[in-house]
Amino acid sequence: MAVDRTLPTSEAADLLELVREVASKELSGRVAADEENAAFPRDLFTLLGRSGLLGLPYPSEYGGGDQPYEVYLQVVEELATSWLAVGLGLSVHTLSCFPVAAYGTEEQRAALLPDMLGGELLGAYCLSEAHSGSDAAALSTRAQATDSGYRIDGAKSWITHGGHADFYTLFARTGAPDSGSQGISCFHVPAATPGVSADAPEKKMGMSASPTAVMRFDGAEVGADARIGAEGQGFPIALAALDSGRLGIAACAVGVAQAALDAALAYAREREQFGRPIVEFQGLSFMLADMATGVEAARELYLAAARRRDAGRPFGRQAAMAKLFATDTAMRVTTDAVQVLGGYGYTRDFPVERLMREAKVLQIVEGTNQIQRLVIGRHLARGE
Known part of the structure; x- marks a missing residue:
């Protein structure tokens, strides 16, 4: 299902189109085999770097893309929709570059960032x-x-x-x-x-x-x-990095959930029972409606937090909320996608069982969802 995105510039729209093309040509055909064989796609990160996608939220003077987080996170989501290992890998790399970019000396930035952002280093x-x-x-x-x-x-x-x-x-x-x-x-x-x-x-x-x-x-x-x-x-450097990193995980979670929703919808439109497509049965259509609503809500939550970050406003509470809600949504949507496909959903012939297994880790990494609730609660207690 095509995602209806609102992007701040025509340049950002062109960027997302490039990402979709890369995902279609380079990721989609490899994901099943490489996941089955535990093959790390290091070459894809070099390709992303040389395509200008490894340093999007960082300054162009060091090889970055000068893109707002609102755009960068949608790139992460697009990649994660095709292959979580690549989308999450981009998020982790961006997190790893943050201390040098935000706290390094001018000499450190000049010496380190060009290769870090250009794809030569992961x-x-x-x-x-x-x-x-x-x-x-x-x-x-x-x-x-x-x-x-x-x-x-x-x-x-x-x-x-x-x-x-x-x-x-x-x-x-x-x-x-x-x-x-x-x-x-x-x-x-x-x-x-x-x-x-x-x-x-x-x-x-x-x-x-x-x-x-x-x-x-x-x-x-x-x-x-x-x-x-x-x-x-x-x-303090670690915590500042993690606030931004949690938004990356939220975007990854929305990508995984979107992929599961797309697979469930495609199956439900084609699979017939009792003489009609199963998508027309109320019990299933209500489940799909809830899945789609959750995906849309999670996307808007991470984008709202990203816009706060881009505007220079505090966003730690919103980042924790986005990570919490998006990853819980991904777990629920992928589980429901397996249910929509029935027995087929439990086999490796269809991608939804892999997506369900992948969704689980997103509730754990970069602060478990229990920790996110603790972070949110502390912000609320301080009146923030």
């Missing part, structure tokens, strides 16, 4: 640890100051692109062990740094083509210029 975001997921301030990875920079020791868990990324945006403790959120700093760590390694990829329920792995930093030494922002500023 990023990963290293915040979570085995014992500090939702409680990110409890991280224990250590960056010890040396004469020439820092020595990093520790392990990061659940890292998207782990073992395949070209750089890792890493958060490590530079303060005392009991310094909490005040003692965390942010670092740009190239993958080729000695002491950086990845465990075998996790065996996940879905998104098999997107590698997720534990990253280990065993005496990895980086220069002083690898630190992004001031020492001890890492936790």
